[in-house]
Amino acid sequence: MISSVILAGFQTTVQDCGRVGLRKFGVTPGGALDSVSLRLANLLVGNPDCMAGLECSSGRVRLKVDVDRLVAWAGGEFKIRVGDDLIPILHCARVSAGAAIEISPKRGGRAWLAISGGLDVPEILGSRATDLRAHFGG
Numbered sequence: 001m002i003s004s005v006i007l008a009g010f011q012t013t014v015q016d017c018g019r020v021g022l023r024k025f026g027v028t029p030g031g032a033l034d035s036v037s038l039r040l041a042n043l044l045v046g047n048p049d050c051m052a053g054l055e056c057s058s059g060r061v062r063l064k065v066d067v068d069r070l071v072a073w074a075g076g077e078f079k080i081r082v083g084d085d086l087i088p089i090l091h092c093a094r095v096s097a098g099a100a101i102e103i104s105p106k107r108g109g110r111a112w113l114a115i116s117g118g119l120d121v122p123e124i125l126g127s128r129a130t131d132l133r134a135h136f137g138g
Contacts (some may be wrong), residue, residue: 002119003066009059009103013130014121014138015112016090017050022125030131033110037074041114044072044092052121052128053114054138056104061103065115069095079104 015038018031020068032038032055032122039049054061072092073080081102087093095101103113121128121138130138 001135002063002115003098004064006062006100007060009056010059011057011060011096011132012059013051013055013132014119015055016127016128017051018129019127019131027125027134028131030129030137032112032126034112037047037057038112038114039110040090041072041074044090045070045114045116047114047116047118051114051118053112053119056103056105056111056113058105059108061101063101065095065097065099065101067097069114071095071101071113073103073111073113076105076109077107078111079083079106080111080113 015032017035018029019027038053041053042049042051070092074090082093082095083099124136
């Protein structure tokens, strides 16, 4: 899991595949803007394809992990570093306990970061996705 968020970036949110079947109750599906990228990143680290990950848009994000994890990312043109090592898009990397992950946008709108074991956030209405308008999730 993530032990600390050092820099949060701008509108970095927790997203999964969203809340399905609740529109009739006024709840939008939400979820990852590009679910294919989220699914690919999750599969690379051995997670179920719709497990919650981070959707990063702009600004630097810096995280520390509490135990050894695998990370992978997909999406726009970003620089993802673990220590001094750059992680190429659609590649998996090992992050040692206490190590930092840094995400910096270059070009492209968003990147999706998957962490093996997922994110420890509560599930609300069947999803962990952040819904900024409804003020829940993530």
